[in-house]
Amino acid sequence: QQQVKQSPQSLIVQKGGISIINCAYENTAFDYFPWYQQFPGKGPALLIAIRPDVSEKKEGRFTISFNKSAKQFSLHIMDSQPGDSATYFCAASIPSSASKIIFGSGTRLSIRP
Amino acid sequence: GAVVSQHPSRVICKSGTSVKIECRSLDFQATTMFWYRQFPKQSLMLMATSNEGSKATYEQGVEKDKFLINHASLTLSTLTVTSAHPEDSSFYICSADTGGKAFFGQGTRLTVV
Numbered sequence: 001q002q003q004v005k006q007s008p009q010s011l012i013v014q015k016g017g018i019s020i021i022n023c024a025y026e027n028t029a030f031d032y033f034p035w036y037q038q039f040p041g042k043g044p045a046l047l048i049a050i051r052p053d054v055s056e057k058k059e060g061r062f063t064i065s066f067n068k069s070a071k072q073f074s075l076h077i078m079d080s081q082p083g084d085s086a087t088y089f090c091a092a093s094i095p096s097s098a099s100k101i102i103f104g105s106g107t108r109l110s111i112r113p
Numbered sequence: 114g115a116v117v118s119q120h121p122s123r124v125i126c127k128s129g130t131s132v133k134i135e136c137r138s139l140d141f142q143a144t145t146m147f148w149y150r151q152f153p154k155q156s157l158m159l160m161a162t163s164n165e166g167s168k169a170t171y172e173q174g175v176e177k178d179k180f181l182i183n184h185a186s187l188t189l190s191t192l193t194v195t196s197a198h199p200e201d202s203s204f205y206i207c208s209a210d211t212g213g214k215a216f217f218g219q220g221t222r223l224t225v226v
Contacts, residue, residue, distance in 0.1 A: 032213075034215075036217075041220070042219055042220060043206050043217035043218050043219045043220045044206070046214070046215075099147070099210035099213060099215035100147060100159065100162060100215075101147070102159070103156045103157045104156065105155075106156050108154075
């Protein structure tokens with residue numbers, strides 16, 4: 001059973017455009033929702049994270065939008081740059097084990113120059 | 114930020130041999146570490162939770178006798194792939210918990226020939 005569903009599987013965006021990746025979860029016990037960025041051959045790196053008590057969190061060009069009632073959250077990358085080309089994973093964890101991360105299936109993002 | 118180091122980054126071994134992968138937290142102590150496995154173009158799948166001073170907790174479907182985990186100190190967890198076969202070839206990634214956040218190692222590419 002996939003606990004965190006992610007879409008799209010791949011995404012191509014023009015330089016300067018907005019990249020949007022969506023995720024949905026099923027387990028209402030999840031209370032921590034991080035996004036990770038992974039480059040080929042490297043481990044994932046924490047990009048930004050949110051808890052369900054807020055609807056939006058912004059850090060630089062990266063914004064998470066969170067809809068608790070719909071059990072959905074999304075990542076928006078503003079002014080997308082070629083260096084943003086990577087695989088992005090949404091994830092979730094429960095309070096009793098915040099660092100036991102359950103990953104979504106991933107989105108391969110390509111930014112066209 | 115917290116640094117997690119994995120060694121080796123790449124390893125090639127012959128079928129039937131065993132391979133040990135180390136995961137170290139360099140600047141913090143971690144009572145809990147996690148081991149993930151990632152196949153090409155796929156997501157990270159949690160294999161087991163490594164607990165310092167006690168037995169690891171394995172996820173459903175993961176063979177504990179094949180993937181031996183030892184967490185002998187607060188800064189080191191090891192994953193030993195025993196009697197490796199080509200189907201064990203994968204990218205293995207560890208993470209360590211500090212302050213309720215997970216920090217990931219750079220991964221180990223295992224190729225079994």
